[in-house]
Amino acid sequence: MAADFDNRSPNSVENSNKKKSILSTIGGWTGSLPWNGLVFFVIAMIGCKGGNDMAKKSFNQGVENSKLQQYDKAITDYNKAIELDPKYAMAYNNRGFAYGKLQQYDKAIADCNKAIKLDPKSAEAYNNRGFAYGKLQQHDRAITDKAITDCTKAIELDPKLASAYSTRGNAYLYHEQHDKAMTDCNKAIELDPKLAEAYNNRGDAYFSLGQTNKAMTDSNKAIELDPKYVMAYYTRGLAYGQLKQYDKAIADYNKAIELDPKYGFPYSSRGETYLKMGRKKEAEADMAKGMMLAKEAKADMAKMLKGN
Numbered sequence: 661m662a663a664d665f666d667n668r669s670p671n672s673v674e675n676s677n678k679k680k681s682i683l684s685t686i687g688g689w690t691g692s693l694p695w696n697g698l699v700f701f702v703i704a705m706i707g708c709k710g711g712n713d714m715a716k717k718s719f720n721q722g723v724e725n726s727k728l729q730q731y732d733k734a735i736t737d738y739n740k741a742i743e744l745d746p747k748y749a750m751a752y753n754n755r756g757f758a759y760g761k762l763q764q765y766d767k768a769i770a771d772c773n774k775a776i777k778l779d780p781k782s783a784e785a786y787n788n789r790g791f792a793y794g795k796l797q798q799h800d801r802a803i804t805d806k807a808i809t810d811c812t813k814a815i816e817l818d819p820k821l822a823s824a825y826s827t828r829g830n831a832y833l834y835h836e837q838h839d840k841a842m843t844d845c846n847k848a849i850e851l852d853p854k855l856a857e858a859y860n861n862r863g864d865a866y867f868s869l870g871q872t873n874k875a876m877t878d879s880n881k882a883i884e885l886d887p888k889y890v891m892a893y894y895t896r897g898l899a900y901g902q903l904k905q906y907d908k909a910i911a912d913y914n915k916a917i918e919l920d921p922k923y924g925f926p927y928s929s930r931g932e933t934y935l936k937m938g939r940k941k942e943a944e945a946d947m948a949k950g951m952m953l954a955k956e957a958k959a960d961m962a963k964m965l966k967g968n
Contacts, residue, residue: 715744719751722758731758749778753785760792766963768792783818786810791827796961797834807831822852830861833868841865856886863895867902875899890920897926901933909933924953 722737738755741748756771772789775782790810797804811828814821829844845862848855863878879896882889897912913930916923931946 712745715741715748715751718744719748719754722751722754726754726758729761731761734758735762747778749775749782749785752778753782753788756785756788756792760788760795763795765792765795765961781817783814783821783824786817787814787821787824787827790814790824790831794827794831797831800961801834804831804834808835820851822848822855822858825851826855826858826861829858830864833861833865836868838865838869854885856882856889856892859885860889860892860895863892863899867895867898872899872902876903888919890916890923893919894923894926894929897929897933901929901936906933906937922953922957924950924957926950927953 718737718740722734722741725731725734725737735755735758738751738758741751742755745751752771753775756768756775759765759771760768769789769792772785772792775785776789779785787810790807793803793807793810797807808828808831811824811831814824815828818824825844826848829841829848832838832841832844842862842865845858845865848858849862852858859878860882863875863882866872866878867875876896876899879892879899882892883896886892893912893916897909897916900906900909900912910930910933913926913933916926917930927946928950931943931950934940934943934946
């Protein structure tokens with residue numbers, strides 16, 4: 661783990677043993693959380709370096725709101741913690757995480773930059789910034805190298821950080837380096853068998869290689885671990901479509917749209933599926949919706965990419 665997890669004291673040996681016990685317990689709770697969600701739970705229970713008592717109180721409230729997926733409230737809490745202690749590295753890191761969950765990737769990157777400046781050995785901050793770059797790469801592949809560089813640095817600092825391997829694997833997939841993508845996803849799953857994103861990313865790799873049944877298996881596992889994982893439903897929908905199981909594909913696209921109505925790809929893919937089923941009007945409506953959302957997303961991402 662990064663240095664922020666280590667609160668040494670005169671009773672360091674006793675404290676270290678207690679922390680190891682706590683970490684062992686936490687490990688069973690947090691494996692399925694995407695984008696290094698473990699950060700929140702660990703720090704909430706063992707404390708973190710830096711910050712006065714009031715700052716820590718606000719920080720821990722942010723942790724609790726993040727656990728409840730109330731990211732706007734979490735950001736307000738982290739704002740307060742940073743106001744009280746402007747050098748609170750993990751508060752910037754966790755606020756960056758919350759911004760990332762709200763798809764405000766420019767703010768996520770800015771906060772991770774600040775966290776890294778304050779704590780250059782924070783594997784979590786490099787990983788979280790790499791994840792944000794990974795999301796931006798969907799609209800600009802040139803930024804993929806930044807995601808790979810950051811995840812590689814995170815792994816160097818913490819070789820057991822499963823999410824960093826998973827995120828880097830996804831970045832390799834954008835470069836069509838399927839072997840490297842598969843190796844990283846396998847490593848992530850080895851380190852954390854409950855990491856939903858690793859199964860989904862490996863499923864994407866399998867799908868790209870034409871191994872549809874394996875892609876389906878991994879998507880099922882990702883959904884089992886995280887029933888609200890939008891991308892897993894989309895990937896499984898693609899797999900069902902490839903297998904010509906169109907009704908099941910439509911059901912998965914519907915679920916992805918229900919979970920994230922602003923995500924354009926499921927509309928477009930559902931439209932293509934409707935067209936194959938002879939449902940032309942529905943196909944046209946979905947394709948138009950998908951194109952509109954894609955244009956909006958591209959415009960938003962273009963703004964975020966400036967300076968990144």
